[in-house]
Amino acid sequence: MEQDTLDRLALDSAFEQARIGLAEGGMPIGAALMNSEGVVLALGRSLVVQQGDPTAHAETVCIRNAGRRHDWASLTLATTLSPCAMCAGASVLLHLRRIVIGENHTFSGREDWLEDAGIEVRVMDDLRCQSMMERFIATRPELWHEHIGSPRGE
Amino acid sequence: MEQDTLDRLALDSAFEQARIGLAEGGMPIGAALMNSEGVVLALGRSLVVQQGDPTAHAETVCIRNAGRRHDWASLTLATTLSPCAMCAGASVLLHLRRIVIGENHTFSGREDWLEDAGIEVRVMDDLRCQSMMERFIATRPELWHEHIGSPRGE
DSSP states (O other): OOHHHHHHHHHHHHHHHHHHHHHTTSOOOEEEEEOTTOOEEEEEEOOHHHHTOTTOOHHHHHHHHTOSOSOGGGOEEEEEEOOOHHHHHHHHHHTOSEEEEEEOSSOOOOHHHHHHTTOEEEEOOOHHHHHHHHHHHHHOHHHHHHHTTOOTTO | OOHHHHHHHHHHHHHHHHHHHHHTTSOOOEEEEEOTTOOEEEEEEOOHHHHTOTTOOHHHHHHHHTOSOSOGGGOEEEEEEOOOHHHHHHHHHHTOSEEEEEEOSSOOOOHHHHHHTTOEEEEOOOHHHHHHHHHHHHHOHHHHHHHTTOOTTO
């Protein structure tokens, strides 16, 4: 399959994770890790609310679920939302090859850190991801600001 | 108590975590989070080996153990070793106030990201931390390179 098709499949997997997280009462952000053949190796969704863990962002949970491995530099991480400083930092640490981002309109993460580290960044401008985040931010602004590290009330 | 005394106490707590981790067969890296009064709020040690979790670095585990909170911007994170891209990224995300680093000779992390974000960085040049890491790197080089995200064999 073409890279574009594989990217869209991985993003679909990430989006499904986001939907599951929303249904659990959590933040609707999901991630999927795939190899160059398109095999999905791990999934993750934000578990900050569900587990009371401030580090349990979707991408970090996805990397956690992938376990200890030596092939990071060949892998693509798909995420519904532009990755925050921690998740971008984890991607830089592990030298991931590519990051596929659903959308970066509701939140613009540290794509600059990814690009500086030579990681290929592809933004899909996916309207499903964007509208799901917009609805969530409008209905749960406190949770959202906590998630992105904004001090209370900002 | 003076800040210097509090910093040294927090680093001692972090060092004790590193010792516990080494005794468990893990990487000897520890962290402690304290408030401005010197109260230790959370501890963490590298659990990468113990839990098979590539994101379980000491500082990230320590932040995880601190739970969801709104006072990150007033807190100091003490760590035995200069923080990697993921742990520095988590600190930037949460707008931590200060990072106290045991040593940065065996590994130089992303202190530049911390400083760019306005986080105060204090390096203690602690010889206990340094000699513990040096011994570990000499005896378990593969584990060490995995921890810092170096591709196998580099």
